[in-house]
Amino acid sequence: xxxxxxxxxxxxxxxxxxxxxxxxxxxxxxxxxxxxxxxxxxxxxxxxxxxxxxxxxxxxxxxxxxxxxxxxxxxxxxxxxxxxxxxxxxxxxxx
Amino acid sequence: xxxxxxxxxxxxxxxxxxxxxxxxxxxxxxxxxxxxxxxxxxxxxxxxxxxxxxxxxxxxxxxxxxxxxxxxxxxxxxxxxxxxxxxxxxxxxxxxxxxxxxxxxxxxxxxxxxxxxxxxxxxxxxxxxxxxxxxxxxxxxxxxxxxxxxxxxxxxxxxxxxxxxxxxxxxxxxxxxxxxxxxxxxxxxxxxxxxxxxxxxxxxxxxxxxxxxxxxxxxxxxxxxxxxxxxxxxxxxxxxxxxxxxxxxxxxxxxxxxxxxxxxxxxxxxxxxxxxxxxxxxxxxxxxxxxxxxxxxxxxxxxxxxxxxxxxxxxxxxxxxxxxxxxxxxxxxxxxxxxxxxxxxxxxxxxxxxxxxxxxxxxxxxxxxxxxxxxxxxxxxxxxxxxxxxxxxxxxxxxxxxxxxxxxxxxxxxxxxxxxxxxxxxxxxxxxxxxxxxxxxxxxxxxxxxxxxxxxxxxxxxxxxxxxxxxxxxxxxxx
Numbered sequence: 001x002x003x004x005x006x007x008x009x010x011x012x013x014x015x016x017x018x019x020x021x022x023x024x025x026x027x028x029x030x031x032x033x034x035x036x037x038x039x040x041x042x043x044x045x046x047x048x049x050x051x052x053x054x055x056x057x058x059x060x061x062x063x064x065x066x067x068x069x070x071x072x073x074x075x076x077x078x079x080x081x082x083x084x085x086x087x088x089x090x091x092x093x094x095x
Numbered sequence: 096x097x098x099x100x101x102x103x104x105x106x107x108x109x110x111x112x113x114x115x116x117x118x119x120x121x122x123x124x125x126x127x128x129x130x131x132x133x134x135x136x137x138x139x140x141x142x143x144x145x146x147x148x149x150x151x152x153x154x155x156x157x158x159x160x161x162x163x164x165x166x167x168x169x170x171x172x173x174x175x176x177x178x179x180x181x182x183x184x185x186x187x188x189x190x191x192x193x194x195x196x197x198x199x200x201x202x203x204x205x206x207x208x209x210x211x212x213x214x215x216x217x218x219x220x221x222x223x224x225x226x227x228x229x230x231x232x233x234x235x236x237x238x239x240x241x242x243x244x245x246x247x248x249x250x251x252x253x254x255x256x257x258x259x260x261x262x263x264x265x266x267x268x269x270x271x272x273x274x275x276x277x278x279x280x281x282x283x284x285x286x287x288x289x290x291x292x293x294x295x296x297x298x299x300x301x302x303x304x305x306x307x308x309x310x311x312x313x314x315x316x317x318x319x320x321x322x323x324x325x326x327x328x329x330x331x332x333x334x335x336x337x338x339x340x341x342x343x344x345x346x347x348x349x350x351x352x353x354x355x356x357x358x359x360x361x362x363x364x365x366x367x368x369x370x371x372x373x374x375x376x377x378x379x380x381x382x383x384x385x386x387x388x389x390x391x392x393x394x395x396x397x398x399x400x401x402x403x404x405x406x407x408x409x410x411x412x413x414x415x416x417x418x419x420x421x422x423x424x425x426x427x428x429x430x431x432x433x434x435x436x437x438x439x440x441x442x443x444x445x446x447x448x449x450x451x452x453x454x455x456x457x458x459x460x461x462x463x464x465x466x467x468x469x470x471x472x473x474x475x476x477x478x479x480x481x482x483x484x485x486x487x488x489x490x491x492x493x494x495x496x497x498x499x500x501x502x503x504x505x506x507x508x509x510x511x512x513x514x515x516x517x518x519x520x521x522x523x524x525x526x527x528x529x530x531x532x533x534x535x536x537x538x539x540x541x542x543x544x545x546x547x548x549x550x551x552x553x554x555x556x557x558x559x560x561x562x563x564x565x566x567x568x569x570x571x572x573x574x
Contacts, residue, residue: 003457007457010460011453011456011457011460014456014460015411015440015452015453015456016418016433016436016437016440017437017440017441017444017449017452017453018437018438018441027450027453030450030510031450031453031454031457033509033510033511034403034450034454034510034511034514035454035457036511037399037400037403037511037514038400038403038404038458038467039400040396040397040399040400041397041400041401041404041467041470041471041474042470043397044394044397044474044477046470046473046474046477049473049474049476049477050473050476051469051472051473051475051476052472052473052475052476052479053303053472054303054333054527055289055303055475055479055525055526055527055528056288056289056290056333056335056527056551058290058333058335060332061329061332061334061336063329070197070330071196071197072196075196076196076421076422077421078194078196079193079194079196079421079422080420080421080422080425081425082420082425088420088421090420090432090435091429091430091431091432091434091435093432
């Protein structure tokens with residue numbers, strides 16, 4: 001399977017990870033080699049098979065609707081480098 | 096006191112109970128050994144003072160006859176499990192500054208059972224790797240031969256058990272990350288049924304495949320450790336609300352075993368030494384009374400391609416949370432919100448993690464979803480059905496853990512060649528079945544493992560069979 005420069009640009013945009021020109025050739029090689037291996041799936045006719053998203057048939061268990069305070073907001077926000085008055089700060093998005 | 100670190104968990108529990116030695120003595124012996132073998136790079140963090148304090152408390156509890164089941168036993172956690180107020184890096188630059196605000200259920204359960212956490216073990220970045228070479232903290236060395244890989248991603252845990260740096264270690268397995276390093280380091284590793292152990296506080300890679308387990312010196316030790324780690328957890332929506340069996344008891348009962356040998360796998364083993372060692376292991380079990388039956392797993396060869404769509408797809412979604420804003424690495428060179436996302440992620444993730452995010456993103460993108468992701472999920476269904484069919488006839492399935500023993504660090508550069516390391520371990524993850532690896536011989540003078548796969552929630556049965564094998568052989572013994 002061939003990966004084009006355009007494919008690489010799309011992947012980079014969607015995943016929000018920069019791909020620099022120096023590594024793009026070796027990256028294309030890696031991705032093509034992985035997708036060639038993956039294409040072995042085409043040998044199987046799966047037209048009548050249902051997809052299985054999860055290995056275990058398990059229904060969602062619900063707990064009592066009681067307020068819990070397992071996680072402390074301040075403690076969580078300590079992890080961020082930029083915060084103010086309980087808000088997370090990002091660069092300006094509206095001029 | 097160095098002989099204390101060579102003891103099995105079973106003997107350490109007995110010795111502490113009859114006061115042959117103290118928790119302080121074992122804990123200090125392990126801490127000394129960790130220092131002595133620092134160059135193996137097994138640990139990302141070591142909690143020296145805290146371990147010593149906890150050991151004193153454990154000795155008090157023992158003296159007052161208030162000992163808990165794992166009171167005073169020094170263990171290690173893979174650095175994928177959050178521990179409150181401790182650094183949890185997942186082997187990544189992205190989380191190199193992450194101090195967890197809460198604890199994983201795995202840690203909490205073992206801590207409540209009285210175990211002492213000596214430290215957190217090194218691992219492939221975000222558990223993506225089969226050699227431990229993708230860790231931001233550098234690779235772990237195989238204690239048996241330091242030029243070789245300990246396997247991955249739980250290489251730090253496997254090497255720490257093999258080098259006598261802890262009594263047992265926790266680990267995780269998404270496609271073989273417990274069993275392959277256990278095989279490479281000549282120790283015992285078990286991945287239980289999906290949902291048996293809570294994933295709460297375990298950093299996510301591929302959520303429908305990730306499962307926590309144990310790496311220990313032998314099957315009996317693994318059974319004890321797993322017993323205290325398992326159970327329903329309301330905080331994990333995929334946790335199984337099923338009774339936890341007494342694995343410690345079950346591992347030693349007299350059980351009959353019917354072992355299935357998958358024809359498609361055995362016929363295609365390329366390495367003669369791996370095939371001979373596998374046959375030898377099976378004949379040992381057969382002579383001991385186990386029934387051997389050939390079975391078919393007709394779609395098993397499609398496990399690897401299906402896995403390398405499903406796991407990267409789930410990984411690309413799970414790792415979208417690392418945006419540089421709330422936690423994790425935040426880039427300094429930023430002039431817009433887009434820059435913040437892109438630069439933080441580009442700087443924070445290593446090459447292999449990026450590769451997997453790219454593959455997952457590609458397979459889930461418009462025009463490719465059906466051809467890749469949906470196709471892989473259908474194959475997953477076929478593989479699960481093959482196992483369901485096989486388990487109507489047999490009580491466990493045996494195959495090699497890996498197609499080779501450990502390889503030289505730096506020797507595998509092709510990603511697909513590295514992915515093929517997990518060719519025999521991936522099927523159990525796709526089906527959510529329990530599976531373990533026990534040492535069963537050597538190839539090129541390095542250990543290799545026998546893999547036993549059980550039916551859903553039948554960890555006790557495969558541990559029983561593993562224990563039987565370990566009573567008949569000494570492949571698992573080391574000093």
